[in-house]
Amino acid sequence: MKMSGGVEWALHCAVVLTAAERPVPAARLAELHDVSGSYLAKQLQALSRAGLIHSVQGHAGGYALTRPASEITVLDVVIAVDGPAPAFVCTEIRQRGPMAAPPEICVRPCAISRAMSAADQAWRSALGAVTVADLARDVVGDYGPPVLDGIRGWLAPAEE
Amino acid sequence: MKMSGGVEWALHCAVVLTAAERPVPAARLAELHDVSGSYLAKQLQALSRAGLIHSVQGHAGGYALTRPASEITVLDVVIAVDGPAPAFVCTEIRQRGPMAAPPEICVRPCAISRAMSAADQAWRSALGAVTVADLARDVVGDYGPPVLDGIRGWLAPAEE
């Protein structure tokens, strides 16, 4: 029961991209967070495939959000990076062994699967209720507006 | 983001143990579900360590629930088998890189960590609201009372 560590990186990158109006290269994002650039690229590719960010190639290329941050939920990022499959997968072991239940009765998922699915839905609902814009607003509330401005300034120039 | 597959086995075993008044050996539970006995033993050991079931050694030994099924939640089983750690672990990357936040500001978890923790709490709350007794009752409702009686009868004798 462990989530991919890349989710954290992807979420931080999404919040940072909120403050940048120009495309930001993956290498710059990696330097900002002091993480492996090669691996962060993998997560950004996943976000790109999911349509959350779009890539611009060439000299002044990089990544940028495709839609307003208020329309990107945390759940979207988690699904893009970690995959859409639920944590619990029912193996249907009720249909195995000497006391196997006949298939015609198993039209509904078993009680265990139902309980797990309900919990999974609650989890997804909680993540779907928070947008990247909410995260950015909370960051400003925690550290003050200068933080995002500083990041915006750090991203803009071509400094080392 | 994948849960240990042993959780499913452990939950089924917990429901089965609801119907048995005498200790049931791990090998018999494995045969009933047609799964690897050696590996199922591992999950049962985890449940034993967590205090959910107690083991009886010797000739007529096996496993039995320590308390009423109505006092054992699904969350208890999940934690026992899959571990108590939450799915998301914050690496505190906000304190790294050129724009690192000073430690004195980071008294509270970051916004991302808070959102993840809230979702995790919702998930745990949903799992904690369902007990093993509820699962057993749902099973009876799905397949009828004869099912548990059949399992009880299958567990009792020393048949091959």
Place this chain on the structure above:
DNA sequence: GCTACTCGGATAAGTCGTGTCCGAGTCAAG
């Protein structure tokens, strides 16, 4: 006292996440 049966922890194989690399494509400048 002995036998047989049970759990418990320590021990290998497989699978997935982690981390890295180089090539194809593209935009900007000269």
Place this chain on the structure above:
DNA sequence: CTTGACTCGGACACGACTTATCCGAGTAGC
């Protein structure tokens, strides 16, 4: 228009964890 350099994208090793298995310690009954 040519050149150049910078960008992403997918393919390639490494490592950690889950999965699966085994044998020894302990215990109840005969």
